[in-house]
Amino acid sequence: MGTSYTIKLNFAYTSHHRSVIEKGIDSILINLNQQMSTWIKDSEISLFNRTRSTEPYKISNEFFYVLQQGKLLNKKTDGAFDYTIFPLAELWGFGPGSKEDIEFPKISDLKKVLHYVGINKVELDYPYIKKIHPETQIDLNAIAKGYAVDILHNWLLKMGFSNIFVEIGGEIRCSGKNIDEKIWSVGIDMPNKSSIPGREVFSIINLDNKAIATSGSYRNFRVNNGKTINHTIDPVSGYSVETDIVSVSVIADNCLSADAWATALMVLTYDEGLKKVNNDESIEAMWVVLKDKNILENFSSDGFLK
Numbered sequence: 001m002g003t004s005y006t007i008k009l010n011f012a013y014t015s016h017h018r019s020v021i022e023k024g025i026d027s028i029l030i031n032l033n034q035q036m037s038t039w040i041k042d043s044e045i046s047l048f049n050r051t052r053s054t055e056p057y058k059i060s061n062e063f064f065y066v067l068q069q070g071k072l073l074n075k076k077t078d079g080a081f082d083y084t085i086f087p088l089a090e091l092w093g094f095g096p097g098s099k100e101d102i103e104f105p106k107i108s109d110l111k112k113v114l115h116y117v118g119i120n121k122v123e124l125d126y127p128y129i130k131k132i133h134p135e136t137q138i139d140l141n142a143i144a145k146g147y148a149v150d151i152l153h154n155w156l157l158k159m160g161f162s163n164i165f166v167e168i169g170g171e172i173r174c175s176g177k178n179i180d181e182k183i184w185s186v187g188i189d190m191p192n193k194s195s196i197p198g199r200e201v202f203s204i205i206n207l208d209n210k211a212i213a214t215s216g217s218y219r220n221f222r223v224n225n226g227k228t229i230n231h232t233i234d235p236v237s238g239y240s241v242e243t244d245i246v247s248v249s250v251i252a253d254n255c256l257s258a259d260a261w262a263t264a265l266m267v268l269t270y271d272e273g274l275k276k277v278n279n280d281e282s283i284e285a286m287w288v289v290l291k292d293k294n295i296l297e298n299f300s301s302d303g304f305l306k
Contacts, residue, residue: 001145002039003169005029007152010163010179021159028151035063036144038086048129049086049137056128064127066140066147066256073143073260074119077276080264082235084121086139087113089233092240110238117235145171146213146259153255173211173255183208188249188286189216202288203298205305211255215262216247216288232266241267244290248273251284251304261285270299277301 007025035044044059051057059067070083091105091113116133123130145168153166153173163176165184174184187201205212217232232241248265252258261283265273270287277285278301286300 001029001033001037001148001169003145005168006165007156007167008165008178009156009161010177011161014160016159021156024155024159025152028155029148032062032144032148032151035060036066036140038139038141045138045140051131052134054131054134056125056130058128061127062147062151064124064129066143067122067124067129067138069147069256070140070143070260071119071124073257073264076280077261077264077268079119079236080234080267081142081260082117082119083138083140083143084117084119084136085233085235086137087135088117088235088238089139091238092233094233105238114238117238142215142263143256143260145169146211146255146257149173149211149255149259171211171213171255171259172207174207175209186212188212188214188247202296203286205249205251207251210251210253211258212249212251213255213258213262214247214249215259215266217241217243217245217266232263234267243269245270245287246290246296247288249286249304252282257283274299274301 009021033040033043037043038045038049040046044063048057048059067083070081073081091109116135121132121136122138123132149166149168149171150173152168153164153175156164156166157175163178165174165178166172170189172186174186178184183206186205186207188203188205189201215232233239234241243266245266248262250258250261250265252261265277265285265287268276270289273285273287277283284301284304286298286304288296288298291297
């Protein structure tokens with residue numbers, strides 16, 4: 001997935017050798033990568049993206065499940081989360097084939113691409129998916145990492161562990177307690193373009209059998225003629241999002257939901273996002289907003305810090 005991962009297990013006794021656990025984890029990640037990574041040329045998602053066929057295309061169970069959940073989250077977020085934005089990401093210079101130097105897309109190019117972007121352009125009929133438009137392509141970067149965290153977490157539960165910490169690229173899910181017999185503590189990075197991940201902490205959150213994911217504009221961006229291009233793309237307008245929201249962290253029961261919601265809340269305004277979070281009992285969120293004079297302020301839903 002182009003990133004690092006960390007797993008911590010706190011236990012008094014286990015019959016499993018460390019190498020067995022490591023091999024199991026690696027095999028799960030390799031399998032999920034081969035299904036859903038756009039950076040692997042012969043992965044299931046890459047092969048689907050390359051085909052122009054509008055015939056039903058058979059995919060793996062996990063891949064289908066993620067697409068199914070993505071449809072539900074698209075509806076919950078009123079389209080702010082949309083996994084068909086792959087062509088838009090490419091247009092703005094954030095895809096696997098992107099170059100260092102990019103120009104702002106022409107309005108005509110954006111309008112053309114928007115004809116085949118939209119969650120309704122992909123039909124699901126287990127175990128098949130189908131393109132409505134031959135140019136439609138999908139990108140699961142905003143949901144697959146969270147799902148992988150869930151898969152690893154649940155596999156470790158089945159292996160008999162109860163005190164578990166799983167992190168992939170900053171997306172985290174915890175169960176039980178840490179080595180100090182306390183609820184796991186998670187640091188949220190200072191949203192600073194020059195800071196090293198994990199080196200400078202903005203806030204510390206206690207996670208009690210929950211998952212957390214953070215999306216921000218300060219890590220993945222491009223600069224064109226002195227103007228910063230945010231990697232968060234609005235799937236409705238097709239434009240890179242210009243916002244005073246620097247990052248959003250979402251707490252949920254599972255990391256798939258937290259991951260997708262964090263992306264969606266970067267697309268929505270703070271007021272729009274807060275309303276949606278308050279109307280959904282399954283999530284809580286914290287926004288870091290850039291105010292005048294480069295001052296960072298944070299705002300959260302009622303249950304985020306509880």
